[in-house]
Amino acid sequence: MIEEKKFYLTKQGLEKIKKEHQGLKGLKFAKTKGEIPKIWHSEDINPEYLSFQEDLSFLETRIVELENILKNVELIKPPLKEKQNIINLGARVMVKVDGQTDEFEIVGSLEANPSLGKISNESPVGKALLGHRAGEEVIISSPIRTVYKIKKIKYRII
C-alpha cells in the first residue's frame, strides 16, 4: 500500500530516487521489448536494480512507489545562516548522552539509517531534538530517563 505523506529528502537522496526511477523505467521498457541489459547479471551492481531484474510486477510496484515519493517530495535545505544554530531537518547534531559523545544526522524517514547515525525526524529522539539549540538538553523520559545534551549543530553545504 502506498503511503500518502510528505517525503523529506536530502539533495543526494532525491538524486538517488530520480536515478533509480529513470533506471527502472528504462529497465521496464527494455523488458517489455524482451531485452535484459547484461550489466544486471553482475553481483556488484546496485542490489535495488538486481531485485527487479526479472519481476515485472514488482518492478511496476516500485516505479509507482518512486513516483509517489517524487510527487510528494520536499527537499531538505540548510536553513539561513542565522538559523543554523537551531536543529532542523538535515542538521548534524553532536550530543552527549549517557556520558558519551554521539552524532546524529536528522533526515526524513526514507533516508534514515540508524547504524550510520542517520535518524528519522519521525523517531522519538529525532522529533524531540528538532527546534533545539546547542547547549540545551533534550529529555526522553519514557520509561528510562535519557538526557541528550546538545553540543554542536552543523549543516551540510549543498
Next chain:
Amino acid sequence: MEYVNFNIYERYPRFFNRSWEIKRKKRRGWLIHKIKNPETTGEHIFHLAILVWVLGKIKKINLERAIKIALIHDLCEIYAPDFTSYDTAALKEKGKITIKDILKIQPTPGRPTTTQRKKMEKIKQKLEMRAMKRLISKLPADLRKEINNLWLDYENTLTSEGRFVKQADKIINLFQGLEYWKKYGKIQHKLWIRRAKEVLDDPTLLEFVSALEKKFFRK
C-alpha cells in the same frame, strides 16, 4: 518462461532440509550474552511473522507480502554468519568480544567509526547475498525470484512492507531482550530502550513499544 517438468517437486526437499536448520540455529547475539538455551533463528522468525501479521493489520499494509518478508528475512543465515550489532565493535577491538565488552558498548559513531560500520555492512551484504543465492539456487525460477525480491526489499527497505518488517525486526529483538533482562539481567536494557527511540519511526510500531514499556517497567 520456465520449462515445466513433472519432477518439479524434486527441487523442494533440499531447500526444506536446509531451511529447517534455522529451527536449531541459536541466535548469536544471545550466545554472546551467554543466555542459557537461547532463542533460535526459527523461533525469532516465527515471533516476527506473528507480530507483522497482527500489527501490519492495524497499519493496513499488504499482509501477504509483509509476512512473506518476515518468513524469509533471515533464511540466508543458513549459509551466512548471524551478524550482530556488536560485530562492528569487535571489528574495531580486533579481538574476541566478551560479555564484559558488550556491556560497555555504547552506540556511538565514534566507536566504531562510520567507515568501519560501512565496511561491516558491505561484508555482511556480500556474504548474505551469496548465501541467499546458494539457498534458493535449485528452486523453480518463479519462486527463486520471489524469495530474492522479498529479501532485497527487506534489506534495502524498498516498499512500505519492507520498511515495516525491518523496524518490526528491531522490536521483536527488543521484546526478546527485555524478556532475557527480566529473567537473567544480562541485557543492557536501558541502552536497548534508548536505541529503540532513536531507530524506530513507524507510529504503529512505536505504539507497540509503549505497550512493551508498560509491560516491563510498570511499577
